[in-house]
Amino acid sequence: MADGAKVRTVADLMSKEVLTVAPTDTVASACALMLERGVGSTVVLHDDRPVGILTERDLVRITADGADLATAMVSQWMTADPDSVPSNAPVNDAFVSLRQHGYRHFPVVDGGRLVGMVSLRDLLKLAPILQIEDPGLPESRRGLEGVMVAETAVGDVRGTEGFYHYRQYNATELAEKRSMEDVWHLLYEGHLPDRAEREAFTAEIASLRQIPSAVKELLPAIANAGETFVPLDALRSAYSTLVTSVGFRSWMDIDRATLRENAMRTSAVMPTLIMALYRLSQGKDPIDPHPDLSYAANYLYMLTGEVPDPGHARAIEQYLISTTDHGFNSSTFTARVITSTGADLGSAVVGAIGALSGPLHGGAPSRALDMLDAIGTPDQADAWIRQHVLAGEKIMGFGHRIYKTDDPRSVMLRGVAERLGGPMVDFAKQVEKTVVAVLAELKPGRQLYANVEFYAGVVMDNVGLPRTLFTPTFTSSRVIGWTSHVLEQAADNRLIRPSAHYDGPPPPVPVPDPV
Structure with missing residues (x-):
């Protein structure tokens, strides 16, 4: 931070008019209020103190579970005891906390009382200014992993939950x-x-x-x-x-x-x-x-x-x-x-x-079938997989950058493949079990499962x-x-122009005269 620069706090950009509901309100009424106000979350208050938060992500989860919004209580679906931030917290700290936790909204609480709400959108508006005042924010991450670069209403992926959605x-x-x-x-x-x-x-x-x-x-x-x-x-x-x-x-x-x-x-x-x-x-x-x-x-x-x-x-x-x-x-x-x-x-x-x-993005479905061809029969799967994993090779059709549990697309496509039937489907299911078991043994803690490419190849092959x-x-x-x-x-455009962390020789170095 430059000497004498003003430390921007959450109070500088938080929304003071916060939509609130009670734990006993229905999800339907809370959703109607959120739509009316055009906001993505509402704080749940009990005796004027925040006891939970209900967000648009929660609404997607509720809808996916098939709950009756007219009878479901907010208390049943809210995130209880949500993390909060004081109004005097530096914006830098709030930004880092939101990013680390994967949140989109933070209640602003002083002395146990709700005084405002701050969102990722609010912080992103200030991000260009913060970058000038504090070049270390946000820190660079290889492959932009975990970095929020925009907001979208098209859809989202929640990898730890094994869930993704289009719109709601x-x-x-x-x-x-x-x-x-x-x-x-x-x-x-x-x-x-x-x-x-x-x-x-x-x-x-x-x-x-x-x-x-x-x-x-x-x-x-x-x-x-x-x-x-x-x-x-x-x-x-x-x-x-x-x-x-x-x-x-x-x-x-x-x-x-x-x-x-x-x-x-x-x-x-x-x-x-x-x-x-x-x-x-x-x-x-x-x-x-x-x-x-x-x-x-x-x-x-x-x-x-x-x-x-x-x-x-x-x-x-x-x-x-x-x-x-x-x-x-x-x-x-x-x-x-x-x-x-x-x-x-x-x-x-x-x-x-x-x-x-x-091939690291869209080229794996045919490679997954090539692997099945190479394995040949179920009894050879264990040895083949061990050999290639120990050689440091990637097992095509397994593992995903985002999902650390079953890929929901793979689960769905496995069902499609089973419906189509045939010897390739039975073989693929046997190989899947073997691969998951071997990867769990040889790469403990990595949580590697079949991704969309594995059964996608089986389905596409089956339909000709x-x-x-x-x-x-x-x-x-x-x-x-x-x-x-x-x-x-x-x-709603803004030119996407990120920064990079320079890690070369320290400049400036005098330019030598030509020889």
Whole structure:
């Protein structure tokens, strides 16, 4: 802190008008008050003293558990005895505490009495000033792990709980109960559609699936440009060509409706591009989209030209829904960074495809099946896994940067695989048990479980998708998540420009004369 600089305290930016409820109030009434006030939390008071806090995260948990909001009491669902901060605490300390605990809100309490509320949003507003006054805040973290970089209403991942959601809904429950089109509508519009909205939205998607003729003529050259067909490389080039053909422009130069149309066109045409490029790489003609099939069924149809088995179509649809969004993953963050510069939506998606091409992000489903091929039979699993773990090799399809318990996507997809049946499914389940057991023995405390890629590969193989298309299939759903984030970033933009911690030789060093 510079000499003489004012130490900013929580009192400088806290909200003094705090929404409060009683422990005996119903969750429904508390939720209504939060919506009315436009806040993400409410403090629970008893005898004028804070005894709990109810946040939007709690509401997501309540909804996921299927509780009756009209009868559930706040006391049953609140976080009791919440951490608080005094009003004279330095803002730096509050920021660090929020980040370390993963909180979004802190009650401000003096002498046991509630005097205000401070949120992560409040602190982020002051973050640029704090960075100048105290260059050590926030500390640098490799890979930005645990660093809050923005606020989003699209969805979130709660790794320690094994839970993630789209908007306010449990994502795996959406995959069990709703269609891809419904979830797409939810992410773009903020709510699940009624019948009329669903019909209109589905019709809009169908009208945007076709590849423009000028682009279609160039696809054979793109699909066969290299010695080997690399699907995401070809997709990146083809999509970039489409963006140029259609004429996407900086979102700062167009209105919201046009940007949304860019997003809709991008997400609708992506499966068509993927399948056209794949078939061309195999020496076959592309198959035009079927006007009467759903997003998922149409994806399989464009591979073979045959209307897919309904069970297969539903299986791939559940996979697509489960991978549509997943927090600020590498490709989504890339799309938001590019969008923050004012670039067109196409540039953001091209950048996201580039990020997804890395095997540490989106390239593992086929590698997980390659592992099953290498193991061969269940009786060889233990020895094979031990050998590779002891050699320091990564077991593909296991472990996740965020989840330290069962990946909910893997759990859901295991059920989908079981429904499809077949020898590959039984083999995969046996290998999963062996891998988890061996990893627990050889890497104690690491909490490594099957991630989404393991059973994703099994499901995609079962419905007839070639391994070459596994990662592109992931792209065909994640693009809906990317574009949802682009729309959100553009609606409330600030250029994303983080700092870095310099650890080179101390400057300044005199520049030597040339020799």
